[in-house]
Amino acid sequence: MELTSDALVNSLLALGAAALLATLWLWPRLARQRPLPVIGRIGLMTVTQVSVLAVMALSVNNSFGFYTSWDDLLNPGGAKLALTSNENHHGGAPASDGLIQPSNEGGMEGVTDLPKGPPEEVGKIESVQVSGKETGLSDQMFVYLPPEYFDPKLAMVRFPVLLAISGFPGTSLNLMKDLPVPQTSWELRKAGKMAPAIIVMARPTVAPPRNTECVDVPGGARTESWFAKDVPDALRATYRVSRSASSWGVLGFSTGGSCAMRLAMRYPEVFASGVGMHGDFKVAEDQFTGGSLFGGDKGLADQSDLNWRLQHLPAPNLSLMVMNSRTEGGFPETLKFVELARRVSETNPQFKVESLYLDDGGHNFESWTRELPAALEWMSARLAWN
Numbered sequence: 001m002e003l004t005s006d007a008l009v010n011s012l013l014a015l016g017a018a019a020l021l022a023t024l025w026l027w028p029r030l031a032r033q034r035p036l037p038v039i040g041r042i043g044l045m046t047v048t049q050v051s052v053l054a055v056m057a058l059s060v061n062n063s064f065g066f067y068t069s070w071d072d073l074l075n076p077g078g079a080k081l082a083l084t085s086n087e088n089h090h091g092g093a094p095a096s097d098g099l100i101q102p103s104n105e106g107g108m109e110g111v112t113d114l115p116k117g118p119p120e121e122v123g124k125i126e127s128v129q130v131s132g133k134e135t136g137l138s139d140q141m142f143v144y145l146p147p148e149y150f151d152p153k154l155a156m157v158r159f160p161v162l163l164a165i166s167g168f169p170g171t172s173l174n175l176m177k178d179l180p181v182p183q184t185s186w187e188l189r190k191a192g193k194m195a196p197a198i199i200v201m202a203r204p205t206v207a208p209p210r211n212t213e214c215v216d217v218p219g220g221a222r223t224e225s226w227f228a229k230d231v232p233d234a235l236r237a238t239y240r241v242s243r244s245a246s247s248w249g250v251l252g253f254s255t256g257g258s259c260a261m262r263l264a265m266r267y268p269e270v271f272a273s274g275v276g277m278h279g280d281f282k283v284a285e286d287q288f289t290g291g292s293l294f295g296g297d298k299g300l301a302d303q304s305d306l307n308w309r310l311q312h313l314p315a316p317n318l319s320l321m322v323m324n325s326r327t328e329g330g331f332p333e334t335l336k337f338v339e340l341a342r343r344v345s346e347t348n349p350q351f352k353v354e355s356l357y358l359d360d361g362g363h364n365f366e367s368w369t370r371e372l373p374a375a376l377e378w379m380s381a382r383l384a385w386n
Contacts, residue, residue: 009055015047015051019044019047019048019051020048022044023044023045023048026040026044099130099132099133099230099233099234099237100129100130100131100234100237100238100239101128101131102128102129103127103128103129103140104127105129105140106127106140106142106171106172107171107173107177108127108173110173111173111177113183114182114183115186119145119150120147120150120151121147122147122186123144123145123146123147123149123150123182123186124144124145124149124150125143125144125145125176125182126145127141127142128140128141128143129141130202130230130231130234130235131234132225132226132229132230133230133233134222134225134229134230135221135222135226135230137207137221137222137223137226137230138206139203139206139226140171140172141172141201141202142176142182142201143198143199143201143235143239144181144182144185144201145198146159146196147196148196149196149198149240157385158240158242158243158247159198159242159247160195160197160198160242160249160383160385161197161198161199161200161235161241161242161249161383162198162200162248162249162379162383163200163202163227163231163250163251163260163271164181164200164201164250164251164252164256165203165204165214165227165250165252165255165260166201166202166203166204166252166253166254166256167204167252167253167254167255167257168203168204168205168211168254168255168256168288169205169208170203170204170205170255172201172202174203175201176201179365179369180372181199181201181376182199184376185197185199185376188373188376188380193380194376194377195383195385197380197383198235198241200231202227202231204223204252204255204259206221206226207220207223210288210289211255211284211288211289212289212293213259213283213284213304214255214258214259214262215262215283215293215294215304218294218295218297218300219295220293224266227250227263228266232248232270242384242385242386244386245268245270245271246272246384246386247272247383247384247386248270248271248272248383249271249273249275249379249382249383250263250264250271250273250274251275251375251376251379252277252279253277253278253279253368254277254278254279254363255279256279257275257277257278257280257323258276258280258281258283258284259279260274260276260279261274261281261306261320261322262283262304262306265306265309265318265320266303266304266309268316268318272317272318272319272384273321273379273382273383274318274319274321275320275321275323275375275378275379276320276321276322276323277323277324277368277371277375278323278324278325278363278367278368279322280333281305281306281307281337282305282306282307283305306337307336307337307340310337310341311340314348315341315344315348315350315351317348317350317351318351318352319352319353319382320341320351320352320353320354321353321355321375321378321379322337322338322353322355322356323355323358323371323374324355324357324358325357325358325360325362325367326359326360327360327361328361328362328363334357341353354378356371356374356375358371
């Protein structure tokens with residue numbers, strides 16, 4: 001059974017319940033102070049407690065997405081940080097010939113509300129392992145191909161791309177199971193509110209368990225280069241996607257929202273539009289990042305501080321949407337950034353910042369789900385076909 005499957009949780013629940021009933025039934029018979037009864041009591045308590053703890057651990061893991069497979073759990077740092085070599089790819093294909101390979105990871109079988117039908121009618125979602133030439137990183141992602149991708153009349157057409165990034169801790173599965181990105185995209189497409197686009201669903205943490213905030217860590221994981229260079233290169237080598245920045249956008253929530261805004265601001269030649277849902281404007285320093293990700297280098301930290309960039313560097317040519325809730329603790333920082341961005345846009349009309357605020361809501365999937373349709377519609381209107 002897969003690590004993230006409901007069947008595993010239910011099996012352990014049944015085992016724990018059986019162990020508890022067995023304990024209640026057999027305890028009087030094992031009350032004697034002899035070796036075998038003592039061993040029996042220890043065994044019953046061990047099975048019961050291990051079952052309960054396992055259920056709790058699996059439930060937490062399924063909610064936050066620390067690990068997506070048994071290999072991810074038992075071989076931490078293996079598949080997720082493997083250098084691109086023949087061994088990292090299904091079928092033994094060389095990395096240079098297959099930067100994207102099919103994957104069985106991710107837990108997509110547990111998502112029950114995806115559109116049903118053939119690819120030419122509802123599109124297709126692929127679980128893939130993406131490998132990068134420049135950084136040597138590798139990670140599992142989901143790629144949604146719209147129905148139009150399978151239309152023979154559009155066989156020569158290159159499609160726009162939306163890179164969606166989940167929060168920390170989390171996995172690409174969060175972008176289907178908890179925040180219904182492809183499902184909402186499909187509903188908007190049927191309503192004529194969203195144009196066809198390839199949606200790539202990823203997590204921000206390719207060096208678990210550390211939260212690298214999508215930056216290049218000196219001497220560590222080059223997560224920023226992974227998203228800005230390796231992932232686009234791999235997608236262009238595998239799918240019919242546009243090569244123009246005007247056809248590429250990046251969207252995310254929480255840490256993924258921070259990543260989306262930072263990637264768009266720092267790499268406008270790759271992503272011409274970005275949506276940050278409840279993201280931060282400065283790279284965090286906490287127990288999840290392991291302190292400063294830049295090793296105390298203020299210059300590097302400033303480069304990734306979006307307010308600092310607006311105050312000291314020319315504004316890039318891009319469109320940015322900032323979303324948040326008026327009742328969330330970080331809302332004043334959002335207002336500060338948006339106001340600063342609007343002043344800067346007066347000197348560069350090609351730098352456009354818009355905002356959307358919920359009147360209430362927290363830092364949770366309920367709020368992000370409410371914002372998602374508007375985020376996708378806004379992004380679709382800016383993804384060019386060329």
